[in-house]
Amino acid sequence: MRKGLTLVEVLVAMGLLVVLLGVAVRYFASTAELSRETQAKSELQDRVRMVMQVVSGDLQMAGARYWNSGTQNRAFVLPAGKVLTGTNGGAKDTLGLYYVTSLRAQGQACRRVAYGFQGDTLRRSDVNATPTSGSDCTEPPTAFQPLADGILALDIRYLCSDGTQKDTPDCGTGAYPRSTLVEVVGYSLTPVRSPGPATLTTVSGEQVSCPQGRACYALRQEVLMPNLKPLP
Template identity: 80%
Template sequence: MKRTGFTLVEALVALALLVTVLGVAVRYFTSNAALARETQARSELQDRVRMVMQVVSGDLQMAGARYWNSGTANRAFVLPAGQVLRGTDGGAKDSVSLYYVTSLRAPTQACRRVDYRFQGDTLERSDVNATPTSGDECTQPEASFQPLAEGILALDIRYLCSHGETRDTPDCGPDAYPRSALVEVVGYSLTPMRAAGPATLTTLSGETLTCPANRGCYALRQEVLMPNLKPLPQ
């Protein structure tokens, strides 16, 4: 008599093989998904830190710019005395306030006051119009802060003065001015990461930072030239 179908043993063996294959496939796709999430988290972290560095560096580089130019239309503004660039040493979390004039905006909004401060690990930025309604002296409006980036452990700035000294604030004394700034931005991932990286980081001013548990940290450091702060010839 010809046999049809499978025996119980054959069915159990086939089922065991199927479970094994499915288990390997699930582990493979789970591992790939976790790797994709890790890569995305790392990429997001690096992009966020680079964005902060780009914005802060652009503002510092413009600090002290006084002229609005568009073709043959030129206008010279007077920036508030003693307010052009101010900074507070907050350890790894410094605050900055500065003024500049930009030709990228209409002359009615050319003069800007820009401020940075921290609320916890959120870096906030204020960019408000300081253009006078009449005359050429920029006004001193109140700051209006908006979140710039979350998960920022440090905005550490050191200023290189024209007399060769390095200071934690832009106050270089009566006979010198800040020629450039060393800027370091440190951030951490907003989602957990398996390969979290170093547990601690040391900033350029010597501050030791602890990276949150199971989070990746990323630091970026660069020097920013500030040519507009050189005093005008008398």
């Protein structure tokens, strides 16, 4: 009567087991890599959307000068010629603006906000410009803090009330920036197997190059600035 397995049968069984283990390892490794890549792209989109939300919120508030809380109402005077400033840095523009917000106490209502780059890190400054007395907002020193890494572009195109488009907020005599076209471009902080396009063209026609092996994501939005319309 036959007992046990022959050597050939054992070797065949071991071979099949090795093949099955190899397939399983490749499957789980591929699944893990796909999950990591999906997470990297999702984080990239969230980061770009966050930047757009913060920049858009500041631009919408630019020039607001009234503070209200219940029955209290105070009008601030914003620095002339400095309510909205900016430079054309190609795809990496700078931005500075003043506004008054009722979301803060009266002693911190007047804010001076600025944006600038350090490499591919977008930085933001939000400092108190409320005077201790009087109604004029002050000019405090800028204090930048990192807002987001891996940002290739913060490109701003200013749409003037006379129909022209500018790369800076200066619309000329008799006109003012009624809105802006804002584009934010970012790249994934970790490599991915399916990278984004090699180059992207921003709202002002600037070309930015996506780092090799990284996913890129661009978001464009028009932002209205109702507080910049001159008072009659």
